[in-house]
Amino acid sequence: MNPTRQHWNDVWSKKAHAEVSWYQADPRSSLSSIDRFGMTDADDVIDVGCGASHLADRLVERGVRRLHLLDVSSVALDAVRSRLVAIKSATVVEYLVTDVLDLAPAPSVSLWHDRAVLHFIRDSDARSRYAAIATAAVRPGGHLVIGGFAPDGPLRCSDLDVERADEADLSRLFEGSFDLESSRRESHETPWGAAQSFQWCVFKRCGLDS
Numbered sequence: 001m002n003p004t005r006q007h008w009n010d011v012w013s014k015k016a017h018a019e020v021s022w023y024q025a026d027p028r029s030s031l032s033s034i035d036r037f038g039m040t041d042a043d044d045v046i047d048v049g050c051g052a053s054h055l056a057d058r059l060v061e062r063g064v065r066r067l068h069l070l071d072v073s074s075v076a077l078d079a080v081r082s083r084l085v086a087i088k089s090a091t092v093v094e095y096l097v098t099d100v101l102d103l104a105p106a107p108s109v110s111l112w113h114d115r116a117v118l119h120f121i122r123d124s125d126a127r128s129r130y131a132a133i134a135t136a137a138v139r140p141g142g143h144l145v146i147g148g149f150a151p152d153g154p155l156r157c158s159d160l161d162v163e164r165a166d167e168a169d170l171s172r173l174f175e176g177s178f179d180l181e182s183s184r185r186e187s188h189e190t191p192w193g194a195a196q197s198f199q200w201c202v203f204k205r206c207g208l209d210s
């Protein structure tokens with residue numbers, strides 16, 4: 001099995017959702033970034049490395065047209081699926097059990113969301129590949145919302161080294177395809193009360209009709 005998949009299936013099998021450092025009962029950081037540009041029921045969204053996040057529940061409640069939930073761990077996706085079946089909504093939900101770096105063809109979306117996933121991709125070629133996949137997925141005028149550890153954030157997450165990044169690092173990675181619209185720092189509080197510094201950036205896909 002792909003070591004990334006093995007690692008994350010182990011994490012999601014051994015820990016309850018509320019015990020992981022990135023747990024948020026209310027996905028307010030993601031929603032406040034999304035609400036900066038607004039969202040309608042015509043939106044097609046992909047949540048990359050969604051884990052068991054409650055963002056999926058909130059997007060389905062808002063009735064986005066289509067929601068692609070992608071995670072390398074089937075255990076995480078099963079946890080979300082078991083919650084979403086109870087929500088009445090017109091949203092079409094697609095579950096993608098894959099490494100984001102293997103996502104081909106990428107679905108066409110108006111919003112790509114990633115909270116605490118890109119920071120695990122440390123190799124520069126792999127980060128460029130991630131940017132190319134996001135570029136292929138997001139339609140001109142669409143948005144990319146990325147939240148990950150800032151330069152003063154932790155060095156590791158879930159026993160893995162991470163690549164910390166600020167607004168300039170992320171802008172460089174997506175340069176030529178996305179323009180930075182807004183950015184902010186956030187202190188995330190883990191379930192055991194530790195503070196983790198996150199960098200959030202909202203980008204807009206460049207293109208003819210943007």
Ligand SMILES: C[S@@+](CC[C@H](N)C(=O)[O-])C[C@H]1O[C@@H](n2cnc3c(N)ncnc32)[C@H](O)[C@@H]1O
Pocket residue numbers: 004008009022023024048049050051052053054070071072073076098099100101114115116117120157
């Ligand atoms: C730190 S958790 C964040 C989960 C969720 N985004 C949240 O904010 O609650 C990272 C998630 O990304 C998934 N993941 C890690 N590397 C991945 C990759 N290369 N491709 C797809 N999913 C990945 C893990 O299985 C895990 O669910």
